[in-house]
Amino acid sequence: MKKTIVVILAITSFVFLSWKVSTPADSSIGATHTLEQFKNGMDNFVLSNEQLHSAVGNLNPDSATIAEARKALVECRLSYKRIAFLTSYFFPSETRFYNAAPKFEVEEPTLELVEPMGLQQIETLLFDDDVLAQKADLLVQSEAMLSSAGDMHALLFGIQITDAQVLESVRIELIRMSALYISGYDAPMLKSGIAETLEATNAIRDVLQPYFATHPEQSRSFEILLANSQNYLKAHPHFDSFDRMAYLRRFALPMQKEFRDFVAALGMVINTTKYLNYEAPYIYSKDALKGWENDSIAPPRQKALAEMGRILFFDKSLSGDASTSCATCHQPQNYFTDQLKKSPSLVRDSVLKRNTPTLLYAGWQHTQFWDGRVASLKDQIHNVIFNPLEMNGNEASLNRNVLLSDKYRTLIKASFLDKNLRECGIGEVSEALTVFLKQLSPMNSPFDRYIDGEQTALTDRQVNGFNLFMGKAQCGTCHFPPFFNSLLPPLFEISEVEVLGVTTTDDFENPQLDPDSGRFDLYKMKYYKGAFKTPTVRNAAQTGPYMHNGSFNSLAKVVDFYNKAGGRGLSLSVEEQTLSATPLNLSDHEAEDIILFLESLTDSNIEKLTFSN
Incomplete structure (x- = not known):
């Protein structure tokens, strides 16, 4: 591990010293002042790292030394936050490890591993059950931080902002x-x-x-x-x-x-940025983000595509035996789920591998399916329609039985302009369905109305539930605003996966680890074993049962599982669990308030989303 960190620092230092550009323009209002503030902040960051390194070196069996090291880490973090917005903006690749996640990160598609390092990893080690046993690793981490902080001034060599x-x-x-x-x-x-x-x-x-x-x-x-x-x-x-x-x-x-x-x-x-819309008032606004699928389609064609997608969504002719439509499992009256643990497959007396998630807000993810195996809604739709267990469709029947029918003729001409009808197939079907699905993001829940100023939209207990969700209960560290899913702020460029140690049932007195390997089935990396995408909790009160396997029958059981610290908290062997193994210690009243908040995320008039505009 030490060798890896040293190599990273050596490469980073080379980048720092190789970068030379012209000096800032004299006509700027605040750029020169910003650089001066940045330099002062760097000096303070170096000093705080020196103090942290000293505190780590002083660790001994006296518990007071652990408290001092944690205090020094807090001060180091505070000094970093004085410059974090500048380092993140101007030097994202060179400085990202200062505050990287305290877990192994898998870089796709190369599958290279990035070891945990930096301030978050130091925190993890300082809160280990046996801190002294981690002293050697703590020294490696703090030495790396101190060395890198000392090189930070090289970042500013000739820079112009x-x-x-x-x-x-x-x-x-x-x-x-x-x-x-x-x-x-x-x-x-x-x-x-x-x-x-x-x-x-x-x-x-x-x-x-x-x-x-x-x-x-x-x-x-x-x-x-x-x-x-x-x-x-x-x-x-x-x-x-x-x-x-x-x-x-x-x-x-x-x-x-x-x-x-x-x-x-x-x-x-x-x-x-790719996805932030600077015309929106704030991050909870409905238009805060720019879409990344079909976002530049002209309005007339957009309307035709959405209407075509709406009709396709209910069309059983998409399936090989004309028995199943998208709406069979994603039922609008049930918030686009089927309320089953697992949906029946087309093979008699069998079920699908995983729970059917809601399609509400599905367009606001960078990966689709529970294991994130495809990167777009178009690919997901293609996969589902041709999957022999789900719809068992095929290209020939799509063209013959679906797209050449009279009900699509006018819509196809409006959606795909001068394209020959006989040339249309899964690509056109996927595009139309994608445009329709992107509309399933109403953001009209009581929570949204409260955020927008409707004072009576939430109760005091629901407000407290939000505060717990975003604070003590740590839900907001995986279910990120504004969609409360895995879309990571502030740039919303990635969707995260997590290892929770989900059980086969919600009997936590006799827990058994679910055998589904999740993303590990795609990439044989042990850090992906049991890893799944974090779904939205918008409309969660209406979309049970819960988790990738549908094993939890109520929100109360979901909150209880997290309160108990997931699989590891239930004494199961989940080596790479990314959820903290420390219980949350929520009271019954606090757990109830979180559930009340989740109920406030229920959108209204859902079935109207399937009507033609």
């Missing part, structure tokens, strides 16, 4: 704060997320001072919100009791909206 880039880095950090930092995503055991959010806020305010000074009228609303946010974070530092909903509604989301308007007023809008 613009005001627009500075402002975009702040915009992205505001999303990070509201979606990740307050949930404790990268410090779940230290529970330093609120303090880290404050440090990030302080850093943003310092960096933006020149912009406020030169544009006082345009910046006034945002600057007031920023200052009030600082005061609120200072006054409410305790992680478990922090009112995340109040923070979001009063400060974080209004700041995103005001900052959008501020940057637009300055005429400095740039968007270097």
